[in-house]
Amino acid sequence: MSLLEIRNLQLEFGIGPTALRAVNGVSLTLAAGETLCLVGESGCGKSVTALSIARLVPSPPARYVGGEILLNGKDVLRMNKADLRGIRGGVVSYVFQEPSASLNPVFRVGHQIREALKLHRPDRARAEEVVRLLKLVGIPAPELRMRDYPHQLSGGMQQRVMIAMALASEPKLLVADEPTTALDVTIQAQILDLLRDLRTRLRMSILLITHNLGIVGDLADRVAVMYAGQIVELSPATDLLQRPLHPYTLALMNSVPKLGAGAQRLTAIPGNVPSLEAMPPGCRFHPRCARARPECAREVPGLIEVEPGRWVRCPFWTQPLPARQEALG
Amino acid sequence: MSLLEVKNLKVHFPVKQGVFSRVHAHVKAVDEVTLSVGVAETVGLVGESGCGKTTLGRAIIRLVEPTAGRVLFEGEDLTQLRGSALRSRRRKFQMVFQDPYGSLNPRMTVGQIIAEALDIHRLVDGAPARQQRVAELLRAVGLDPGHAQRYPHEFSGGQRQRIGIARALAVEPRLIVCDEPVSALDVSVQAQIINLLQDLQEQRGIAYLFIAHDLAVVEHISRRVLVMYLGKLVETADARGIIHAPKHPYTQALISAVPVVDPASKRRRIVLPGDVPSPIDPPSGCPFHPRCPVAEARCRVEVPLLREVSPGHWAACHLA
Numbered sequence: 348m349s350l351l352e353i354r355n356l357q358l359e360f361g362i363g364p365t366a367l368r369a370v371n372g373v374s375l376t377l378a379a380g381e382t383l384c385l386v387g388e389s390g391c392g393k394s395v396t397a398l399s400i401a402r403l404v405p406s407p408p409a410r411y412v413g414g415e416i417l418l419n420g421k422d423v424l425r426m427n428k429a430d431l432r433g434i435r436g437g438v439v440s441y442v443f444q445e446p447s448a449s450l451n452p453v454f455r456v457g458h459q460i461r462e463a464l465k466l467h468r469p470d471r472a473r474a475e476e477v478v479r480l481l482k483l484v485g486i487p488a489p490e491l492r493m494r495d496y497p498h499q500l501s502g503g504m505q506q507r508v509m510i511a512m513a514l515a516s517e518p519k520l521l522v523a524d525e526p527t528t529a530l531d532v533t534i535q536a537q538i539l540d541l542l543r544d545l546r547t548r549l550r551m552s553i554l555l556i557t558h559n560l561g562i563v564g565d566l567a568d569r570v571a572v573m574y575a576g577q578i579v580e581l582s583p584a585t586d587l588l589q590r591p592l593h594p595y596t597l598a599l600m601n602s603v604p605k606l607g608a609g610a611q612r613l614t615a616i617p618g619n620v621p622s623l624e625a626m627p628p629g630c631r632f633h634p635r636c637a638r639a640r641p642e643c644a645r646e647v648p649g650l651i652e653v654e655p656g657r658w659v660r661c662p663f664w665t666q667p668l669p670a671r672q673e674a675l676g
Numbered sequence: 677m678s679l680l681e682v683k684n685l686k687v688h689f690p691v692k693q694g695v696f697s698r699v700h701a702h703v704k705a706v707d708e709v710t711l712s713v714g715v716a717e718t719v720g721l722v723g724e725s726g727c728g729k730t731t732l733g734r735a736i737i738r739l740v741e742p743t744a745g746r747v748l749f750e751g752e753d754l755t756q757l758r759g760s761a762l763r764s765r766r767r768k769f770q771m772v773f774q775d776p777y778g779s780l781n782p783r784m785t786v787g788q789i790i791a792e793a794l795d796i797h798r799l800v801d802g803a804p805a806r807q808q809r810v811a812e813l814l815r816a817v818g819l820d821p822g823h824a825q826r827y828p829h830e831f832s833g834g835q836r837q838r839i840g841i842a843r844a845l846a847v848e849p850r851l852i853v854c855d856e857p858v859s860a861l862d863v864s865v866q867a868q869i870i871n872l873l874q875d876l877q878e879q880r881g882i883a884y885l886f887i888a889h890d891l892a893v894v895e896h897i898s899r900r901v902l903v904m905y906l907g908k909l910v911e912t913a914d915a916r917g918i919i920h921a922p923k924h925p926y927t928q929a930l931i932s933a934v935p936v937v938d939p940a941s942k943r944r945r946i947v948l949p950g951d952v953p954s955p956i957d958p959p960s961g962c963p964f965h966p967r968c969p970v971a972e973a974r975c976r977v978e979v980p981l982l983r984e985v986s987p988g989h990w991a992a993c994h995l996a
């Protein structure tokens with residue numbers, strides 16, 4: 348049994364005819380100890396999907412209109428408050444992009460970690476445990492740093508504190524939502540190293556949200572690419588990076604400059620990500636797709652397993668793409 | 677002659693503290709920076725946040741007053757100009773900002789935003805000419821001229837960045853300082869803007885000082901690259917040299933820290949310890965020595981100067 352299994356998740360904001368469907372049929376699984384990356388451009392539904400695992404999307408306005416989220420076999424969407432508290436405090440923990448927004452500026456960081464312990468592991472809410480957690484996330488001189496206020500720490504150190512707080516409850520699954528996006532590249536490298544190290548030491552599963560394909564290559568076992576509220580490709584990371592099958596994945600990879608590749612012209616994706624109010628009919632990517640055919644505007648493609656472990660939401664995935672897809676602006 | 681020459685530029689900000697607001701220290705945001713940009717050339721500027729990139733860009737176009745040093749534009753020292761003389765030269769250099777939202781007046785239509793730039797420098801006569809020029813500029817950046825009546829909030833992030841570029845182009849500049857112009861954009865839109873900047877350079881011969889923290893983007897767009905650390909240039913070379921044969925240990929670490937897409941590439945990663953020190957009280961000797969994996973005793977005392985370690989490749993490191 349997988350640690351996490353999301354089946355056909357459907358989430359809307361608002362009610363009635365004006366409701367906007369932000370997540371439209373997302374399915375994925377995550378095994379114990381596995382790292383899955385969720386990739387996609389802003390607004391495609393990564394955060395909302397990830398927050399749903401512990402039912403943290405405020406509802407209203409959010410409404411779950413279909414699907415299930417099985418954590419250790421139990422459906423989170425049908426849990427009572429006590430069970431939800433149980434998974435928030437012992438199964439799933441979150442780390443977000445902006446540590447400064449998640450830390451309380453008026454309390455020392457040691458105090459904040461201790462509060463997290465009191466909530467989830469009251470038997471261990473002691474200074475030694477705070478020091479152990481700070482050491483675990485690589486903070487030098489933890490006995491001193493625990494007395495610091497958040498503003499006295501750099502962004503990288505703040506993010507380590509957030510990770511320490513997330514680890515306080517000994518989660519089976521760490522959800523990291525763009526944890527390095529706000530950090531400089533040398534600090535990002537430190538945090539990625541830390542996550543890699545923690546994963547093996549604590550045998551956690553990690554759901555890592557990023558828009559950086561380099562991070563996928565660095566850390567992921569498997570990767571799910573999202574576009575406009577749907578997964579368009581789900582695959583072992585190495586396979587996907589070496590041979591993307593969905594036109595959007597390929598276009599995304601071609602649109603980023605690669606370090607060491609020189610000045611070769613980039614192949615931009617024409618147009619913009621569609622808004623929830625104006626979702627194109629048929630395949631949601633078709634207006635920007637180099638491979639689009641007339642039927643793509645009519646028929647909604649399903650996510651199909653085209654090779655063992657490789658899922659693609661495009662019936663024409665075997666068709667060659669035009670050599671270059673130029674920007675239309 | 678270079679289009680732009682910056683010589684020993686310093687920008688030091690006073691830091692006030694305490695009830696008497698006495699200046700007790702300075703942030704050396706830009707410290708003794710020398711660089712040049714040729715006609716229609718792109719020079720990239722990289723470094724971690726707080727290293728002084730924005731301040732350097734703003735000092736070059738005189739949005740902040742340099743503390744010392746010279747900025748020569750087509751041979752003329754801008755730091756000596758005041759008033760109308762400065763205003764008339766301003767036309768030749770423009771800036772494009774990271775945040776397309778914050779840099780466009782939300783109460784003006786796109787047409788008015790662009791026309792304002794034309795009017796300040798009296799570049800058009802009469803309404804029809806102005807309208808025609810606005811349409812031309814919108815078309816040049818890939819926007820529909822029919823959208824001149826719309827307001828900034830009606831556009832996506834990428835389109836707003838195009839509006840910012842159109843406004844900069846309006847005055848026919850020779851140089852545009854691009855301060856992280858694609859950092860806030862989604863990757864698919866980043867490529868559109870990068871391609872647009874490159875096309876405009878080809879068509880109009882504009883030079884760019886292109887500031888970014890993304891090394892791959894900088895390598896892609898720049899002929900030469902400058903690497904900055906704590907207000908100082910630590911290495912400069914052509915883009916190939918910087919990426920494939922970096923000489924300064926900081927540049928080496930910066931490049932090795934970039935996560936790469938290719939899962940087969942097994943590069944050795946240098947993970948630097950610690951954080952960037954404060955520019956208020958930078959370390960003695962080489963400012964990088966506390967984080968440097970190869971620092972020696974003299975690095976703690978002797979300040980390394982930029983020297984040419986191979987033809988056209990300069991590094992400020994005793995060991996390079």
Ligand SMILES: Nc1ncnc2c1ncn2[C@@H]1O[C@H](COP(=O)(O)OP(=O)(O)O)[C@@H](O)[C@H]1O
Nearest residue numbers: 360369388389390391392393394395396408623
């Ligand atoms: N509280 C909310 N109310 C209404 N719409 C929301 C809310 N939160 C997110 N959305 C919308 O849901 C979509 C997915 O958002 P999100 O999951 O945050 O995207 P991502 O993390 O991929 O950038 C977006 O269109 C966003 O505007």
Ligand SMILES: Nc1ncnc2c1ncn2[C@@H]1O[C@H](COP(=O)(O)OP(=O)(O)O)[C@@H](O)[C@H]1O
Nearest residue numbers: 689703705724725726727728729730731732955
């Ligand atoms: N107006 C100012 N007053 C005081 N300090 C400033 C000011 N502007 C920038 N600084 C400081 O100068 C340094 C360089 O900042 P900046 O040029 O914005 O760096 P970058 O663009 O590389 O991130 C930072 O330490 C910053 O805090």
Ligand SMILES: [Mg+2]
Nearest residue numbers: 393394395524
């Ligand atoms: Mg998000």
Ligand SMILES: [Mg+2]
Nearest residue numbers: 726729730731
């Ligand atoms: Mg800046």
